[in-house]
Amino acid sequence: MKNRNVAQMAVPAGVVAIVLLLVVPLPYPLLDLLIAVNITASLVILLTSMYVKRPLDFSVFPSLILVFTLFRLGLNVASTRLVLRDGFAGHVIEAFGHFVVGGSLVIGLVIFLILVVIQFVVITNGAGRVAEVGARFTLDAMPGKQMAIDADLNSGLIDEETARRRRADISAEADFYGAMDGGSKFVKGDAIAGIVITAINLLGGFVIGMAQMGMSASESVQKFSVLSVGDGLVTQIPALLLSVSTGIVVTRATAEGDMGSVAAKQLGQSRQALQIAGVAAIGLALLPSMPKLPFVLVGASLLVASQRIKASEARTAAAAAAEAVVPAAAPASDTPEQLIEQMRVHTLEVLLAPDLVDLVGTGPEQDLLARVRGLRRKVALELGIVVPPVRTRDSVDLPRATYVVKIAGVEVGRGQAPQGQVLALGDDLAALPGTAVTEPVFGLPGKWVPAEMRHAAELHGATVVDRVSVLITHLGSLVTQNAARLLGREDVRQLTEALKRVNPSVVEELVPGVLTLGEVQRVLQGLLAEEVPIRDLARIYEALSLRAKVGTDVEGLVESARVALGPALTAAHAQDGVLRVLTLEPLLEQHLLEQLRPGEAGTQLLLDPQRMDSLLSQLRHAAGRAEAEGRSVVLVCAPAIRPALHRLVELGLPRLPVLSYAEVTGAGMTIETVGVVSSGHAIAA
Structure with a gap:
């Protein structure tokens, strides 16, 4: 807890201190310390970017880019103030300047400009382009990734918690690449600022050295060129490390391991490539005036590495062959058991x-x-x-x-x-x-x-x-x-026994005293045929126990179970707590009741083909209009005609649910009538 509080206070305090660098003069010992912190922290960020397995594991990186860019600019301002005021900006800057410039000012300036070109033209531009493309592609791919997650969730491959976590990862990935696109602009601006500040130090120091410090032109150039190049290097080297880190993070395309492990594994996956490269290196050593030892050493190293890969492949193949060896299968016999299988x-x-x-x-x-x-x-x-x-x-x-x-x-x-x-x-x-x-x-x-x-x-x-x-x-x-x-008799027995362990009274009252297991199976199959879930088996059995005292016809038993499951059936078709329904005109409903006839497969509606086509056409038109408006609708009718009407509607509109008034009225939700089907035409509500 204490460490977390320190971290919470340290970062804001550090940002405020960085802002103060822009206005508060620093003594050169403190400047030396901050320059060392800058270089070391940039190296830590570079190494961290190499060892993360995926970019999201370093999600704070875009914010670090902004903070360290501001830090370097603050150091630039503080060092420029010391260079132009005192002609001395600390031992670190002086050491960098003397080390690079050495005995030649021209060589020092050329090396500095080469470092600037490497960072600004090559690494920074490349990393910025990759970040821009990565951000665009990540945002464009979001809908497809969301669809894939929904498909996995619907197929049951993942649970809701995993789907929620994956959606959060996709959102975080899009935010990360968007932030990296903006962060790469900070790095590019930092490189430009470094060039401008170095030029200001060089020209301003030359003028101040001659005008205020009484130096000759050559002395002023020599002194301030060393300081300007040293100041530029101590800021450009950390900036270069951060640019490389940016490029590494945005170009990572694998989450199998850290960069070093993955690179070693993939570069060594082709033995032929290493052999050809080794032979080519040795061949270069045979060219006239070419130094022999370097190319021979490199070629020999590649050939040795290829031989090690060959030995490793041989061991892997032998292990696979050993696992593949199985006893020879016995000749197939024609025993009755095998034939039955x-x-x-x-x-x-x-x-x-x-x-x-x-x-x-x-x-x-x-x-x-x-x-x-x-x-x-x-x-x-x-x-x-x-x-x-x-x-x-x-x-x-x-x-x-x-x-x-x-x-x-x-x-x-x-x-x-x-x-x-x-x-x-x-x-x-x-x-x-x-x-x-x-x-x-x-x-x-x-x-x-x-x-x-x-x-x-x-x-x-x-x-x-x-x-x-x-x-x-x-x-x-x-x-x-x-x-x-798919629901067999044995499946019904297993479901019944599972229910008996938690609710024995319901099962003992129904099976086998009132209904046989076969009759229960036919009822459950009737529910499943209309895609009614049978998860609430206890409520279904309670309804069957009551209805079976009146009659054991399958259609009546199915309808009693549907009424018991009414709230669940209605909720499955409701949208935002509203059930939108199509109803039948009373005269049409009365006509259908008069045409109801019993049959072996259940009740049937004996309608003439013309009236049947007219009814289906009206229902299709009304349902299609509601679907075009993005609304899900159900057809509601009297309980007596629901089974027969469902069989009729299923011929032309298999996806239109048919519910009875008894199933809907007990659901306790808002009912909105969107259409009334009459004997002549569909009337919109």
């Missing part, structure tokens, strides 16, 4: 074309199997069912880049995920190369573009999705649509 129909399968096998195990965020595990968890938390294990295998019968999803051996969907490409979703994709497709879940227009065109697609306003996310999103949609088929 081969005959077994898997509940859920994903078949991949041979060129899509790379989707399995390509990385922590792209591994298909890991994403499938996340999807199973997501579906369990949303729908309340345990999705059976997904069997993933390749099939040579599939076309290239094709995957197929099967449920109980029957294909329910297929799509494409071309290797080396990403899916760009948007309306304006004509300028991008690739194959135009329709996204399989939402029917959005898209185009498969090369992976290296990802950034270009984002610049065109497209949402870019990787191959695994496309497959997982499609699989999740198919699982949700076919959840009723």
Whole structure:
């Protein structure tokens, strides 16, 4: 706690002290100390920038650039005051001047100008350009990164806390590169200021030396040139270190380790490159008049390094071969058990074309199997069912880049995920190369573009999705649509036993005395068929216990469970606490009640084709108008006709939910009528 308080006070006090440097004269011993602090701190910043694993780990760097730029300018002003007033600005500046100038003033000035050119023209300009481009690219890539996080969250690969942390990292990264873009301008301005201040010291000192100190022209030039060059060096060297630090930070493109470790690993990844470079160095030594020893030493070192890499590769290959050696598989026998296993129909399968096998195990965020595990968890938390294990295998019968999803051996969907490409979703994709497709879940227009065109697609306003996310999103949609088929009798037994452990009275009252496990399964399947979650199993069983005393018809049991889940159903379709509904005109609703007939699959509406088409057309028009306004709507009707009306609406509007008055009235939220469907036309509210 005490150290933190010191740090909180030290930084503001330091900034105030730096400002005072601009106006308060300093004695030269204190100036020597501050110059030493400046040089050492700049070296620390340079080394820190080399050892950070990612730029965000050094997020305070842009602020440090501003503070140390102001610090150097304050030292410049203080040293200039001493140079022009006393002709002496401390031992550090004098030592730097004599060391560089030596016996030749011309050589000293040339070396100083070369350092200025290196910093200003090469490093500072380059770092500033990289920071500018990095800031622009980071800001442009933010929407795509946010979409990727949302895709991972929706597929269940990450939880809400991880998604929140990643979004914060993206925002911090954008802020960092934006600040670095501005910070690089401070470094560039500091370099210009250093040149101007050195010129002022040189010319002003020459005049003061002759006019006020009584020196000759040669003595004045000699004395003040040493001081001016020394003053320029003690500020330009820290500025050069800070410029290099800026360039290192903004050009980091990896988070695998510090710069030294990553550079050594990547420079040594090609044995052939080291061998060719070594032979070339030795070849240069054979040229006439070329010194032999330096090139021979360098070439021999590269050849020795290449041999060490070769030995390391051999050991790695031997270890891999040893792990790959497995006992020879016993010849397949035709025992009944093995034949039965081969005959077994898997509940859920994903078949991949041979060129899509790379989707399995390509990385922590792209591994298909890991994403499938996340999807199973997501579906369990949303729908309340345990999705059976997904069997993933390749099939040579599939076309290239094709995957197929099967449920109980029957294909329910297929799509494409071309290797080396990403899916760009948007309306304006004509300028991008690739194959135009329709996204399989939402029917959005898209185009498969090369992976290296990802950034270009984002610049065109497209949402870019990787191959695994496309497959997982499609699989999740198919699982949700076919959840009723995936819920087996054994799954219902496991869910019932799990509920019995926490709420035994509800289960004992319902199963098996009132309803059999098969009847409960049919009710749960009926709920899942309409994408109603069955997570609140206790409330569902309580409603079934009451309704089963009246009758055990499946449709009635499903409706009683839906009424019990009414608040949850309504909340799923509400926006900001408001449920926007379409209703039926009383005359139309009465007509539908009169046309209601019982059937083996439940109640049915016996409408003539013309009236049926008219009803669906009106609903489609009303729902489309609300959707165009960005509003989600549901159709509300009398409880008696809801199941039959849902079956009818599902034929033409599968995404329009149909709720009953009983489900809506108990939700306790604001209801807004956006349209009334009459026997003749849809009336806007």
